[in-house]
Amino acid sequence: MHGEMAPGQALTLRGIGKEFGVSMTPAREAVRRLAAEGALFLSTSGRVSTPELTNDRIEELAALRALLEVELASRALPRAHIALIDRLQSINMTVAEMVTKRDAVGYIRSNLEFHRTLYLRAQAPAMLAIAETVWLQLGPTMRALYGRLRRTEPPHYHKLIIAALKAGDEPGLRLAVRSDVTQGLRLLVS
Amino acid sequence: MHGEMAPGQALTLRGIGKEFGVSMTPAREAVRRLAAEGALFLSTSGRVSTPELTNDRIEELAALRALLEVELASRALPRAHIALIDRLQSINMTVAEMVTKRDAVGYIRSNLEFHRTLYLRAQAPAMLAIAETVWLQLGPTMRALYGRLRRTEPPHYHKLIIAALKAGDEPGLRLAVRSDVTQGLRLLVS
DNA sequence: CACGCCGTTTTGTGATCACATAGTCGGATG
DNA sequence: CATCCGACTATGTGATCACAAAACGGCGTG
Structure with missing residues (x-):
């Protein structure tokens, strides 16, 4: 993963x-x-x-991530209090640190922890479990991607996610999550 | 299943x-x-x-079915030619037959075959596989439901699905699939 | 020098076994 | 008669083994 x-x-x-x-x-x-x-x-x-994913499969898994994680985030939104948002911001600092350190595994791990922390609030264990199996399938491939990337930007969409959570902005949250999930994997399709 | x-x-x-x-x-x-x-x-x-599902879990799995199967149907729509629609209608007759025979297992099997036949056209194997794991989780519980039902109606929403496929009506298809998937499982929550 | 063949090694499969623990049934006791 | 305790049975776990098939490597041949 x-x-x-x-x-x-x-x-x-x-x-x-x-x-x-x-x-x-x-x-x-x-x-x-x-x-x-x-x-x-x-x-x-x-x-x-470990699986070697075709481009079609990568696109499909990205679509699945978007589908599932947008729903999870949406369900988490009404339960997202300030303590959760603080925690997300803290994790986000770790993500940024991993980016500057060019630590691909650390980046993936902390990035997924960011998402999981949010989705845990959705109270939807079956949905989260399925999302995690998708992550599992993408693990080796994601590493191959982030290892290739020279230019690594800080997690822009994570900030949008946090902002939408603070504002209680559901459409904005859905868009931010979809963008965050799709962005990285779009680059993956070579 | x-x-x-x-x-x-x-x-x-x-x-x-x-x-x-x-x-x-x-x-x-x-x-x-x-x-x-x-x-x-x-x-x-x-x-x-076999699992004994709580109401919360049933609702969650129903939401998952809706999420995944609406997407699968939507992806299958542009590839749904007349041969597929004929086949769906044929399967649908089997479904109706099972309903009149009060054959719960046969009903579930042919009903799922109806859905699977449509979704196979979506060319989305990972998504279909996940949908099938959801069916697997619901299997024993669905049987318990349909075994309890006295009054069994013919598959109304299946006809709506077929009509939407024929008309190329994507919003109508999405609604029909969501309704079909949600309808039975709503009764399940006692 | 490239290609193919054959023997060796690696690897997964299914069966069996010893062991620890959980479940169950019966009887004894209050 | 209900409850609790204990022995017995059922069950999962992990290890080991024999076997078959696949992968690998080296050799010989064209």
């Missing part, structure tokens, strides 16, 4: 088991679960690797 | 294995995968059962 693995990276059950000090059995279960969520790709012969 | 199992029905790995003539290992993998998709519930002690 955080882009620690490159797209197409191969994994073996024995390797995973050794890495975490367990046998093949728990490694297999974890792999199957992640594959069920689309986070890992299982070849026809059972080989495991 | 088709409501063949009641909500809260318990399962055992050994029982599943025996039922399908395999050992515990493949049964475990299947269960873990379905649990990852939300189709099965794993208690803290690892016990397996």
Whole structure:
């Protein structure tokens, strides 16, 4: 999810088991679960690797993010009090820090934490879970993107999101979230 | 997915294995995968059962269905030619037949086939996959609903969907799909 | 030098087992 | 008669193993 693995990276059950000090059995279960969520790709012969997404798939996942996260943000809006907004601003500082440090994994992690913190207020666990599986699918690919980007701007749309939350501006919030989610992934389609 | 199992029905790995003539290992993998998709519930002690959904969860899943399926239908619309519409009408006759036969499982199965046939045209596999995991989560609960219903009406909204497809009427299609998806599940919230 | 073939190694699959724990049923006690 | 306790059973977990198939590498051949 955080882009620690490159797209197409191969994994073996024995390797995973050794890495975490367990046998093949728990490694297999974890792999199957992640594959069920689309986070890992299982070849026809059972080989495991992170997925290499096509442009079509990336666009589709971006559309899904927009669809789900706009709804989540909208549901969170009436419950977003000042303590939450403060917390979002604090996380946003970490995001900006990661950008200046050119830390791709740290950037993705803190960026997703920003979104998750907001969406948790939506009281919609099933929806949030699905959004997270989408993040999971995009993880390796997002890393490949942000690693390529030379020029990295501070999280502009995050500020718009916070402003819309403060103002209780639902249309503005929806637009800001959609833009934030779509922006980065638009660059990804090469 | 088709409501063949009641909500809260318990399962055992050994029982599943025996039922399908395999050992515990493949049964475990299947269960873990379905649990990852939300189709099965794993208690803290690892016990397996179908989920018993709360009203809040049902409402959330209904909202998800509306969100996803409206989008899928909308994407399918420009590609919906006459052959597809014919096929939908044919499936719809099966749906009506199941209604008159009071066959809950057959109704759910053919109803979902109607939706899936339409959404396949959307060329959005990730979105369709997510919609299907939502169906999976609702399966046992839907059965409980349709089993309770005495008065069963023919699929009114399906006809609206077909009419909107024929007319190329996107707003009408979106409304019809949303209504169709929401209608049944509204009754479910007791 | 490139291509293909064959033997070796790696890897996933499914079965089985020992173990710990949770669930269950029965009996004893108040 | 209800409740609680204890033994027994059922169940999931993780490890290990044998096997088959796929991937890999080196060798020989054209």
